[in-house]
Structures are given as structure tokens and as C-alpha cells.
Amino acid sequence: MKPRWSTVWPALIAGVTFVALWYGTRAMISPARDFMLPPPHEVLAAFGEHSTELLSASRNTGIGALLGFSLAVVVAALLALTLSLSNLIRAGLYPYLMMMQMMPVIVIAPILVLWAGAGLPSVTIITFLICFFPLVVNTTQGLISTDRRLVELFKMYRATKWQEIVRLRVPAALPYFFTGLRIAGTLAPIGAIVGDFSAGNSAGNGGGLGFLTLIYGAQFKMAALFATVLSGCVLGFVFVAAVSGLSWLCLHQWHDSYEKSDN
Amino acid sequence: MSEVTASACSVQFDAVVKKFGDGPTVLQDINFIANDGDFVAIIGPSGCGKSTLLRLLAGLVPITAGQVKIDGAAPGPESPELAYVFQEPTLLAWQRVAANVELPLVLRKVPANERAAIVHRCLSQVRLSDRADAFPRQLSGGQQMRVSIARALAIEPQLLLLDEPFGALDEMTRNHLNEELLALREEAAWTAFFVTHSVAEAVFLANRVVIMSANPGRIAHEVAIDLPYPRTQATREDSTFQQLVAQVSSLLRSVEEETT
Numbered sequence: 155m156k157p158r159w160s161t162v163w164p165a166l167i168a169g170v171t172f173v174a175l176w177y178g179t180r181a182m183i184s185p186a187r188d189f190m191l192p193p194p195h196e197v198l199a200a201f202g203e204h205s206t207e208l209l210s211a212s213r214n215t216g217i218g219a220l221l222g223f224s225l226a227v228v229v230a231a232l233l234a235l236t237l238s239l240s241n242l243i244r245a246g247l248y249p250y251l252m253m254m255q256m257m258p259v260i261v262i263a264p265i266l267v268l269w270a271g272a273g274l275p276s277v278t279i280i281t282f283l284i285c286f287f288p289l290v291v292n293t294t295q296g297l298i299s300t301d302r303r304l305v306e307l308f309k310m311y312r313a314t315k316w317q318e319i320v321r322l323r324v325p326a327a328l329p330y331f332f333t334g335l336r337i338a339g340t341l342a343p344i345g346a347i348v349g350d351f352s353a354g355n356s357a358g359n360g361g362g363l364g365f366l367t368l369i370y371g372a373q374f375k376m377a378a379l380f381a382t383v384l385s386g387c388v389l390g391f392v393f394v395a396a397v398s399g400l401s402w403l404c405l406h407q408w409h410d411s412y413e414k415s416d417n
Numbered sequence: 418m419s420e421v422t423a424s425a426c427s428v429q430f431d432a433v434v435k436k437f438g439d440g441p442t443v444l445q446d447i448n449f450i451a452n453d454g455d456f457v458a459i460i461g462p463s464g465c466g467k468s469t470l471l472r473l474l475a476g477l478v479p480i481t482a483g484q485v486k487i488d489g490a491a492p493g494p495e496s497p498e499l500a501y502v503f504q505e506p507t508l509l510a511w512q513r514v515a516a517n518v519e520l521p522l523v524l525r526k527v528p529a530n531e532r533a534a535i536v537h538r539c540l541s542q543v544r545l546s547d548r549a550d551a552f553p554r555q556l557s558g559g560q561q562m563r564v565s566i567a568r569a570l571a572i573e574p575q576l577l578l579l580d581e582p583f584g585a586l587d588e589m590t591r592n593h594l595n596e597e598l599l600a601l602r603e604e605a606a607w608t609a610f611f612v613t614h615s616v617a618e619a620v621f622l623a624n625r626v627v628i629m630s631a632n633p634g635r636i637a638h639e640v641a642i643d644l645p646y647p648r649t650q651a652t653r654e655d656s657t658f659q660q661l662v663a664q665v666s667s668l669l670r671s672v673e674e675e676t677t
Contacts, residue, residue, distance in 0.1 A: 303507045306477055310501055311524045311572075312494065321523070325511045408511045408552045 192377035197384070200377035207366060212385050215362035218274055219346035219393065222281025226338060229282075230289035231331075237290070238297035238323065255287040259345070263352035273355030277362065280349030285338035292337075296330025297323050329409055332401040339397035343390040363389070425454040425606040426488045426497040426575040428474065433483035435469055435634075443469050445633035447483070451625075456602070456609045458619035458626045460665070462673045466634025467612045471578045474610065475501050487576065497576055500569035504581040506561035508553040508568075515540065515549040518567045525572065539567040542601060559590040563597070570601065577609045584614060592650075595621055599648055616669060620661045621648060628665065630672040638668045 173194050180191050192200075201208065237244045259280055266276045300323050308318045350364030361369075363386050370378040406412040428451040435444040444466045451457050459467045472478045473485060476492050487496050500521075508517045515536050522532045540546045543563040553561055562582060569577060583591040595618060602609070613619050619626045623642055630637040642661055644652060652658050 301507065303503050303505065304509070306475075307501070307503075307507060308524065309477070310475055310499065311521045313524045317524055321520075322509070325509070328511070408554060410554060413554070 189374070189376055192380055196377040197380040200375070200381040201384075204378050204381060208363075208381060208385050210359050211361055211363045211366040211382070212389055214274070214360055215277075215343065215346045215350055215364070215386070216389055216392075218277035218349065218362060219281050219342040219389070221274075221278040222345060222349075223285050223338060223342040223393075225278065226282045226285035226289055226342075227335070230286055230293060230334070234290050234293035234297055234327075235319070237294045244294070251287065251290060254283070257283070259283055259348065260352050263349065267353045271355075272353050273360045276353035277346050277349035280353065281342055281345035284341045284345035284348075288337040288341070289331075289334040292334030293327060293331045296327030299330070300326045328404060329411065332397075332405065335397050335401065336394070339393045340390060343386060343393050347386050424575065425608040427452050428576065428608060428610075429484075429486040429489070430470075431484040431486065433473065433485060434481045435466065435473060435478070436481045442633035444473075445635050447634075447636060449627070449636060451608055451610070454606055454608060455625055456611065456623045458611045458613060458623035459629060460613055460616060460619045460626060460669060461629030461634070461637075462631045462669075462676055464634075465629040465631035467629060468580050469634070471501070471580050471610055471612060474576070475499060475578055498572050498574045499576040499578065500572060500574035502565055502569050502577070502579045502582045504584050506553065506558075506565040508561060508564055510553055512552075513549065514545060514551050514553070514556070514564050517553065517564055518571050520568060521572045535571055539570050542570065542604065543567045543597065559586055559594060562586065562594060566594075566598070566601070570605070573605065574607055577607045579609065579611045581612050581614065583618070591615075591618065592653075596649060598622065599646065603647060616665045617653070617662050620644075620658060620665055621653065626665055628668050628672055631676045637672045640665055640668065 176191075176194055180188055180193050183191060233247075237247065262283075263276065263280065266279050270276050270279060304322055304326070305318070308322055313321070346362065347364040350362035351367065352364070354361055354365035354368075363382055366382050367379060370382060402412065428449075430447045430449040433444060433447040434442065436442050447470070459470065461467055469478065473480055474487075474492070485492060487499075490496070509520065512520070518536045518539050519532050522535060527535070536549075537546070540549055543566055545560060545563055545567065548556060548560065553564065556564065565582070583594050586594070599622065609622075611619070611622055620642055624646075626640045626642060627636055628638040628640070629635065640661065644655070644658060644661070
């Protein structure tokens with residue numbers, strides 16, 4: 155799919171307008187306080203100045219996000235399969251899954267640091283906790299929403315339970331799974347940054363973007379802080395693009411959500 | 418192409434009663450015998466249990482009282498091959514046309530080298546050989562229904578159960594598919610139960626039309642259709658055909674008036 159000019163130029167104009175507003179806003183702030191909003195070119199310069207730290211922090215956060223995200227996908231898929239097989243198990247576990255989702259991650263960070271140690275292990279677990287819920291809920295919903303007639307068809311052809319799961323329930327649940335995956339994909343980098351912010355560890359260059367914001371904040375390096383935030387955005391974009399690409403690969407040939415429109 | 422060796426089968430309903438839980442009686446005292454190769458059309462007002470009758474035969478719902486026998490025995494794993502065609506095509510959206518037709522063979526663990534030949538034959542029977550690699554959503558409603566029929570034929574069924582298969586299609590497509598279905602019947606032997614809301618379709622396809630009444634569902638009338646096969650477009654213009662359509666229509670009307 156080639157991006158069309160008609161979708162590119164509005165975004166370009168909006169981007170240019172945003173930068174202009176940024177400069178304009180800064181010009182209106184009194185010189186005594188304008189350090190609060192560094193101009194775009196200073197933020198760009200900060201990218202160059204702190205490139206080593208930013209790259210290493212982005213890499214560490216990316217690894218934590220990817221590990222937590224992957225772990226969540228595997229565990230959520232297995233749990234969703236279990237939940238879909240039995241109403242009893244579903245009724246028994248659902249309230250606790252809901253409770254897990256209500257858990258304030260920031261508050262349990264200190265517990266995780268004590269249990270797993272600061273740095274990557276804690277960041278991975280926090281990312282896992284944040285990604286897990288939308289994946290389980292969506293995948294389970296997909297696995298129990300299979301077309302009743304198709305289930306009957308499999309029954310009439312005397313399919314085994316295993317054939318029904320592999321050839322019917324799992325593929326039919328894919329669109330739901332990818333809905334969960336898209337949500338988890340946007341949450342993973344945020345989860346890793348929040349995790350790093352509250353349970354990070356800079357020992358041995360292990361710090362991520364969250365930890366870096368703590369350091370730059372303490373040093374009042376506003377331009378570097380902005381650059382750190384933007385790095386987080388880029389990381390998030392990479393995640394979302396990867397998940398969208400994967401979803402397109404698996405669904406575009408057959409699923410109605412990828413139906414080509416005429417306009 | 419191998420000769421089709423499977424034969425049709427007989428079906429016997431013996432004082433069959435169906436209730437869902439404590440609800441009203443859906444089917445009451447159904448007695449009916451379909452002989453080898455019969456094409457039975459079932460017609461009746463909504464809620465008369467037409468579909469339930471097919472679902473009982475397919476073993477999808479249990480019988481409350483009475484007996485169903487296929488070739489003289491209760492339905493079970495040893496029963497003659499049975500295929501069911503739903504009102505909707507009910508295809509696997511993520512599988513191409515050929516794989517959809519192949520599905521029952523895969524589930525039955527038919528060896529791969531045999532499967533390809535069967536799929537090829539069934540697709541050419543419904544004139545869709547050139548769409549083997551398409552996904553269902555790329556086909557029209559009529560084409561999807563033909564894939565569904567090809568899938569049903571793949572296991573060489575002796576009993577074919579069709580639950581308003583062409584109900585959602587326009588009349589032209591429906592007439593075409595009716596003729597194709599009868600042409601397929603010339604090539605293989607099966608006994609068919611065909612539920613429909615269209616009197617003309619019932620008379621065109623069947624050698625026996627069963628008219629059911631509702632509350633509770635019972636067999637009210639049966640009309641023998643003594644028109645010779647093969648039937649074609651010319652059959653629809655035949656005066657005997659039109660008289661039979663009028664006769665079945667008036668019986669259906671009388672049944673509907675009784676019900677309301």
C-alpha cells in the first residue's frame with residue numbers, strides 16, 4: 155500500500171503548524187522562564203549531544219518492552235485457551251483477572267524491585283502486567299465467539315476437539331487476538347518506561363528512558379528531557395507499526411476489516 | 418473419474434417427539450418414511466419445526482421421544498455418510514475455496530493424494546474450478562453457496578440435508594442452483610431432505626412435498642410430485658407443474674389459516 159499525497163500533505167501541514175506554534179509560544183514566555191520550553195532546534199541538538207545515552211536507554215527500554223510484551227502474548231494465549239474450554243474455569247478466574255487489571259502498577263513496583271531486583275526483571279514484569287489483560291480478554295472473547303454453525307459442522311464431520319481448536323476456534327479468534335495485540339502494542343513501551351521510571355537501574359548502562367527522565371529532570375536539562383520523551387514516542391511507533399504489519403500479514407487476505415474500499 | 422459407488426439410504430421417523438426443556442412441543446408424533454433416493458421437500462409456516470427435523474436427523478439435537486432410523490438403524494458413527502447445507506454458506510473465511518471443500522476430508526483423515534482429486538471433481542461439478550484459489554469473501558453469494566454444496570458432496574453423502582440453502586439468493590440465482598442441484602443428483606445417489614419457504618422450489622426439486630403445520634409441528638399433508646426427472650426450465654412452464662404449485666400453495670394456506 156503506497157501512501158497517497160492526499161494523506162501525506164495534511165499531516166505535513168499540521169506538523170509545520172505545530173512547530174510554528176511551538177516557536178510562537180516560546181516567544182511569548184518571559185526570558186526569565188523560557189528555559190521551561192526549549193525551542194525545537196535545541197531539542198534536535200539535544201538528540202545529537204546525548205545520542206549515546208538516548209540510544210542505549212531506548213535499546214534497554216525496547217528490550218524490556220519486547221520481553222514483557224512477548225511474555226504477555228504467550229501466557230495470555232495459553233490462559234485464553236484454558237478459559238475458553240470451560241465455563242467453570244472462566245467463572246472462577248475472571249474476577250481475579252479483573253482485579254489484576256485494577257492493580258496500580260506504580261504502587262507494586264517497590265514490591266517487584268524487592269522480589270525480582272531493579273532493572274530489566276522488574277521492567278519486564280511491569281510491562282507484562284500492563285499488556286496481559288487486553289490480550290487475555292480479547293483472545294478469550296474470540297475463542298468463545300466462533301460461529302455456532304461452523305461448530306456444528308465440525309461436530310457433524312466428527313472432528314476431534316483438537317481439530318476443532320486448531321482448524322476452527324484459533325483461526326476464527328485471530329481478528330480478536332490482533333485487536334488485543336494492537337492495544338498491548340501501544341501499552342508495552344509505555345509500560346516499560348513507567349516500569350523503568352519506578353523500578354529502573356542505571357548500573358552497567360542498564361537504564362532505560364524512564365530512568366533517563368529522572369536524571370535529566372534532576373539536572374534541569376529541559377531539551378534532553380524533551381528528546382527523551384520523543385524517543386519514547388519513536389519506540390511506541392515502532393511497536394505499533396510492527397504489530398500492524400503482523401496483523402496485515404495474517405488477516406488482509408481474508409478478513410473484512412481489510413476490505414479494499416473504492417474511494 | 419471414478420464411478421460413484423455409494424448408494425442412497427432410507428430414513429424412518431417413528432412417532433418422533435421433540436421438546437426443548439420444559440418449553441412447548443416443537444414436533445409432535447412425526448411418522449414418515451423416506452425411501453432410497455427420495456427427494457423430500459419440507460414446507461410449512463415459521464416455527465413448525467422444519468429445521469428441527471433436519472437437526473434431529475443430523476444428530477445435532479437429541480430426540481425427546483420416538484425413534485429416527487437411517488437405513489434401519491439409530492444414527493451413530495456407523496451411519497451412512499450425511500452432509501448438511503446451512504442457509505448461509507458457513508465457510509471458513511480464512512481458507513481458500515479448495516481448502517474449504519477439502520475440510521471434511523481433512524477432518525476424516527483421508528490421505529492427501531486422494532483429497533486433491535476429490536476436491537477437483539467436486540469443484541468442477543459446481544462449475545467453480547477457476548475459483549479454487551479465491552477466498553470466500555471474493556465470491557458472490559451464489560458462488561459461496563456452490564462452494565458449500567461442493568463441500569457437502571466431498572464426502573459422497575448418502576443423505577443430504579439442506580436447510581433453506583438458497584433462501585437468501587435472488588430468484589434467478591435460486592432457479593439456476595435448483596437446476597444444478599438436480600443435475601448433481603443425476604451423478605450421485607443420495608436421499609435428500611430440503612427445507613424451503615418457496616412452493617415453486619419445493620415442487621421443482623422434490624418427488625415428495627411434505628407440508629407441516631405449527632404449534633405443535635406436525636406433518637399435515639404430503640403431495641407426490643410425479644414430474645419426470647431430469648427437470649429443466651421447461652418443467653416450470655409445464656401445466657402439470659403449475660397445477661401442483663397451486664395445489665401445494667392452497668394446502669399451505671389452509672395450514673397457515675388453521676394455525677393463526
